[in-house]
Amino acid sequence: MGTHNHHTHNFTQQYEFSGKAKTWSLVAILIGVVALAYGFLLDPSEHHTERTFANLLLMGYYFTCVCAAGAFFVALQLVTQSGWSAGLIRIPQAFANVLPVASIILIIICAAGLFSHNLYHHWYHEGIAEVGHANYDPIIAKKVAYLNAPFFLIRLVIFLAIYSAFALMLTKYSNNEDTVGGLGNYKKSFKTSAIFLVIFGFTTPIWSFDTIMSLEAHWFSTMFGWYNFAAMWVSGLCAITITIILLKKAGYLSWVNHNHLHDLGKFIFAFSIFWTYVWFAQFLLIWYANMPEETVYFFKRWEPEYKPWFWLNIVINFLAPVLILMTRDSKRRTNTLLVVCIVLLCGHWLDYYLMIMPGTVESHRDFGITEIGTAIGFAGLFSFLMLSQLAKKPLVAKNHPFLEESLHHSV
């Protein structure tokens, strides 16, 4: 509208990564390293190596998922030609820029866990497909064509390389847009995003089947991919929202206001319900059909050592966002939104914990230095890498064709 065109935002503003944010990120990384050293070397319990690997897989996967969600967010906004997000697109772009590093870490964790027999030993074992061998497993023997170490690693590397390449391409176009201007880069990124989303949509379920579901290779669920996608998207949105709120509190992003946060809040609210929907669809079918090869998954999670967490998972990831974020006001109140996002990030850690632990450490489940330390370490690593990326370019894509729409966004 003609009368609203004068704004006083500083569009050359650049994030400066220093001070407390940097110190605390590095401290968190240090805590993570110490916790891993403890988990591998000092922990007196019998299953400490396996437990540490399970935690590494959990956080490595979570970390990669959040970065991939950043790339997905960017691509989604481009494909839908969304205007509201133009002013805040640099934050998910910073997430996407970290994806290559996150992918390498995840691949190293998976490969190390695989070859040291700490992860995936359910299907990766000597003689597992040899009739008559002590390790022979007739069910796995039929899956060996798919579940074998080389093909597993090739899939992982190819998928993550493709995601990373697209993530970097999308941010590159946006940078070019800053310097060149015009619509050329926007059009190119529109096409790139469309291709990326198709590939991403078809391969993320397989990615989650491989990295997480194959920990218990006898069991399978076709819902598992979507279930993981929902978890990825919700946790990615929460991480984006937290970053924006904290940047605003630090005095950046004056052009992002409660209208944009309201939209992010709606996204988080809706996709928390979607997560529950998929979670419940998987549960209901397995519970109702009551076939032993399927119920084994929930049977394990219903044992006394997991049952309280099983319930807590639903309370945190479904009831909390639904009840707290239902009203319009709570989505627009920065601190409420911040608390919900932090709760949800913890909740999805628990969700991944319940996906991974019963298939790895089983009844030797524990919650201690290794779990907390690894989580803090990866959170620090993420914030360090992401904020370093964010600091490299201005906080607004000043030539984004929909920037003006984003500045006047109101809901």
Add this chain to the structure above:
Amino acid sequence: MSNVKYILGHFEDPDEMMHGIDKLQENNIGIYDVYTPMPIHGIEDKLGYKRSRLPIAAFCFGITGTVLGFSMIYYMLVYDWPMNIGGKPAFAMPDFIPIMFELTILFAAYGMMFTFFYANHFFPGRAPRVMDLRATDDRFVIAIDAKTNPYPDKIENLLKDAGAVEVMHNERKYVSYE
């Protein structure tokens, strides 16, 4: 005293209409209502409208659906005619959830629709009443109550200055589609 009940300012451009609203408000002329063929961002704030209470109605209808769905299925499957389905207990809560979920949505959606129709006087057999037909087509219309603002010339000048293409002095509140 004239018989004019409402003064309508017709605008062809939404920006000019928003400007007209500013002008009237600066001169302390109360605006009865504004009619536009499309939604305009920020107009509710400008006119000081309160937020719609439709979401509250939706919530109440939704909860009604949940409770009704639960009661229905409980009566059928637990109280009135318990059946052995796959060896499950008669009161099998996970089975109830999809039905409760669907009825919540059904009640919320239809409840909102009927509430909206009721609030806007839409029902079969009733011709919709509008203050000006062109507000549903290509004109942005500001309506001013002429009885509470008895200075038609001043209002007309203000509207014209703001860019109104036409100012009407209507003796009837509504025109009807009939």
